[in-house]
Amino acid sequence: MAQQINFSKKRGNQLGFWFFRTALKLFGLSGAYGLLYFVCLYYLLFDRLAVSAGMAYIKRRFKTYNFLQRIFGVYGLFINQGKNLIDRYYIHSGLGQFDIELQGYDKIRSLLASSQKGVILLTAHVGNWQVTMTVLKQFGKTVYLLMSPEENAAVKNALNIDSDREMLRIISNENFLGGVVEVMKVISEGSLVSIMGDRSDGYPSTEAYFLGEKAYFPYGAFSIAAAAQCPVVVLLSAKTSAKKYVVDVSHVIFPRYNSRADKKDALNKCVREFAGIMEDYAIKYPFQWFVFRDIWKRQN
């Protein structure tokens, strides 16, 4: 856990964000993207922790790659993640917009109309979830993000999280009982709760085959949804061209079990379904999954 915090702190500071913001204003998107190639090269050469974190995924996704190709794969991940952060600021600062295609809109609209309860949005470190949250505004619901409060003030400021205008709120997973009571409450009030489903980070997890090997995914979101009797909508996004994102909410999972004895099997089944959806995503958009964890190793 300490490593994760260090990883975050190293990557964002006020000066760095100022540098990219200025480049964006002066040279536009392509100019800011251009800077990324140098900055990411620095991280590739000197940030062994970041490279190692990306390599766990790349070596499973591209099994036939040699070492040099894998290094370039990690470089691709760094660059794409940097582009996503720049894109987020580009939208947020009003410099321009991206075309955003929302897949599954009718499905989620129907789910929200058919119940007073909200839904859990199970997402992952893919595409650009900050852009995704912007799209979700059209549902007119407050979106709660179950996550650690950003340690890094620069990152929080850049993402504009927890502002009234954005209708985004953080429920801290460092609150009592991991914030689950608050999650239950806001779901009962009809709100949307976004939970990351691709990193267990020490939370209860279960096995699922992923990219040909046994991996570990957290099942907390499914457990909460089963208790709250609400659906889990898988929320994924991807950048499909220079000025376009796709946001997909078309996969819906209904975690249910009749008795305590059925619970484990029911939750495992949900996790396997989610892993399958993630595998399809990784095949389609290989350089847009920024998991940066070895999810094939069980986390303590």
Add this chain to the structure above:
Amino acid sequence: MQKNDAQEIAEIRKTLKEMLVKDLALEDIKPEDIKDDAVLFGEGLGLDSLDAVEIVVLLQRNFGLEVKDMENRKDIFYSIDSLAKYVHENRKKT
């Protein structure tokens, strides 16, 4: 009057213990083995945050309690005793 309250709380404690053992499938524990002041989470009964979700549902289903009233109430979930007192004070009288 105080005696009645005490009896009611004792009954709630007993019900809660039975519910926890049955619905959370606590292994190798009988309701009568659980002490009134047993801490629910971490050390003690060893429950975790996902068990808390189940407890919230049990309180809703069996005592008509609302989740919004439980938010940020760390004191409620401390022990069997604190849970029983909260239920006693807040359950909907039918």
